[in-house]
Amino acid sequence: MTTQAVMTAEGLRYRYGETLALDGVDLRVDPGECVALLGPNGAGKSTLVALTVGLFAPQQGSVRVVGGDPRRAATRRRLGVAQQTLGFPNTLTVDELVTGAAVRGGLRASAAAPVLAELGLAELRRRRVPKLSGGQKQRVQLAMALVTDPALLVLDEPTVGLDTSARRHFWQILARRRAQGTAVLVTTHLIEESAAVADRVVVLDRGRILADAPPEELVARLPDRTVTVSTRLDRWELEQLPGVLSVTPEHDLMRIQTRSPEDLLRALLDRDEQLSELRVQDAGLEEAVLALTDRAEAAQ
């Protein structure tokens, strides 16, 4: 027996006037899965999210959430959405906001209390929005999205502005919910964070999916290495060395991406006898995503 997908997109196209924002997107998210949507600015991530949560109708193709049309209220109830741009009414307390979300979702007001406790918001429940920190506001948004026990949680850059411990707490809460079957679709620019938390990474560029795979698989496809070094050679000189793909200055160091670290090290040692702080690492997901999107650009 195959499990029912929580979300499916098939042949999804969306155009704003002249701009083709989505150009034939197929995607499937299963129960309990966490899928990270990555891609450069303007790739189409927000448009895909907007169609998934039923803000717009697809112009071609289809999108389904638990088998239904996300523009229908009954389907929308199965969705939890937390978006940075969403504002709160300043006059309401944390309790009122989360209770309001429960009632709007067809639940009793009493559904709010366990979620407030789960997110560590019980102490803050009488506080009004203007007196909350940025991190606390984000937790309130998550509580509002989780209170209806959604099948799919859609998160837009959810951990921006959170410190390390708040970020860990955030992903721990989601891990518990995912174990109970909630699927997560998250857009982010924090590539290394998505490598740590996502089951699958979907790389979108100019409205097309360039890759859809577990993060470790994307990294394994890339033969590149990153060499970090302190050198007197400047960026232009480094770019001329054999096998160099890119050079990024990082504080006092140079971060060099290469396909042939041995040749590069030989050339570096020949040209700079004061070379220091040398480190060679496998490329990370960030490099894998950049390589994919750069390759797509070069093919244009």
Ligand SMILES: Nc1ncnc2c1ncn2[C@@H]1O[C@H](COP(=O)(O)OP(=O)(O)OP(=O)(O)O)[C@@H](O)[C@H]1O
């Ligand atoms: N309301 C709109 N009117 C016209 N063009 C739009 C509109 N919204 C988005 N676009 C264009 O559609 C394309 C996809 O935009 P979208 O916002 O979906 O990308 P994104 O991946 O979310 O980008 P970012 O990472 O910058 O948020 C871009 O070229 C963008 O300029």
